[in-house]
Amino acid sequence: MEPASLENLSVLYHSADYIVVNKHWDIRIDSKMWYEKQTVQHQLKHHFPSLADPGTYYGFRFCHQLDFSTSGALCVALNKAAAGNAYRCFKDRLVTKAYLALLRGTVEEETMTLNLAIGKNTAEGKTHMMCIEGTEECENPKPSQTELSVLEYGKYDGEPVTKVLLQPLTGRTHQLRVHCSAVGHPIVGDYTYSLGQDNSPYRMMLHAYFLHIPLPKEPIHVTAPDPFLPHVDTKWAPERLVKTVQGALEDLLNCSKEESQPPAETPPEEMRSSAAETEEQRVQCQQWLSEWSLD
Known part of the structure; x- marks a missing residue:
């Protein structure tokens, strides 16, 4: 992939209410630092100043978040009502992400369900990290679930690795990175969760490949091109195919609970006052829909 720049913005989907971009692996979504201009926020302003x-x-x-070092599909709402409708889908767990x-090493089981509660790491020097329940100084762990499906076995820069498809069924901070590390197969290039050891790859090998938001009037269904291919990165050498990406994605979608219909669009004002929402959900809603002040 070309270096991140204001000009280098890949748009996967664009309508009157939403834009989905293929976020670069070496760029932040946004920043409050006035000097930090290399962000998706500034890319969008550069390409679409009128929006x-x-x-x-x-x-x-931004309808959801991707870590600084994660690439792939990122959905942006272009008005408050669109943000509210996307929020409803996320809150009701109707969104499908893959x-x-x-991953480092050879993942023996071709399919795995990772049920490991995740909390904040309060240990000195690790407060920027998350951890699994049972880890010393793990604060307020919450249930977290990830589905893992092996795609290919091979080598990266001569070391054994496994290419996988990951589906987060919950949305905890750093969930995929923490879960993979916890089962002994950290993501290649994850400097943080390898405690600074895995520093030779040019990026962390995690990519938001698929995003489906079942909006009632405008369902969003996009894929961001696979960057983990030999002709893209010659250090990745596949050796044995277990399942194609498309095959694994189809299996994932077939297992999804599609019988539940998305709710009708609700004005943000009604949504924010819903008695059924928890305090955490209300805080999330306010974060997504608020109009931030400069202070």
């Missing part, structure tokens, strides 16, 4: 909302701090409402990753 920026001056009433918000960032100019655009990630591609290269």
Whole structure:
């Protein structure tokens, strides 16, 4: 992939209400630091200045988050009502996301369900990290679940690795990185969760490949091209195919609970006052829909 720049923005989907971009692996989504101009926020302002909302701090409402070092599909709402409708889908767990990753070592089980509660790491020097329940100084762990499906076995720069498809069924901070590390197969290039050891790859090998948001009037269904291919990265050498990406994705979608219909669109004002929402959900809603002030 070309280096990150204001000009280098890959748009996967664009409508009056939403933009889905293929986020670069070496760029932040947004930043409050005035000097940090290399962000998706600034890319969008550069390419679509007329779509920026001056009433918000960032100019655009990001419907979800991707880590700085994660690439792939990122959905942006272009108005408050669109953000509210996307929020409903995320809150009701109707959104389907799937990630591609290269993991260190050989993952023996071809399918795995990772049920490991995740909390904040309060240990000195690790407060920027998350941890699994049972780890010393793990604060407030919450249930977390990830489905893992092996795609290929091979080598990266001569070391054994496994290419997998990951489906997060919950949305905890750093969930995929923590779960993979916890089962002994950290993501290739994950500097943080290898405690600084895995520093030779040019990036962390985690990519948001698939995103489906079942909006009632405008369902979003996009894939961001697979970056973990030999002609893209010559250090990746596949040796044995277990399942194609498309085959694994079809299996994932067939297992999804599609009988539940997405809720009708609800004005953000009604949504925010819903008595059925938990305090955590209300905080999330306010974060997504708020109009940030400069202070």
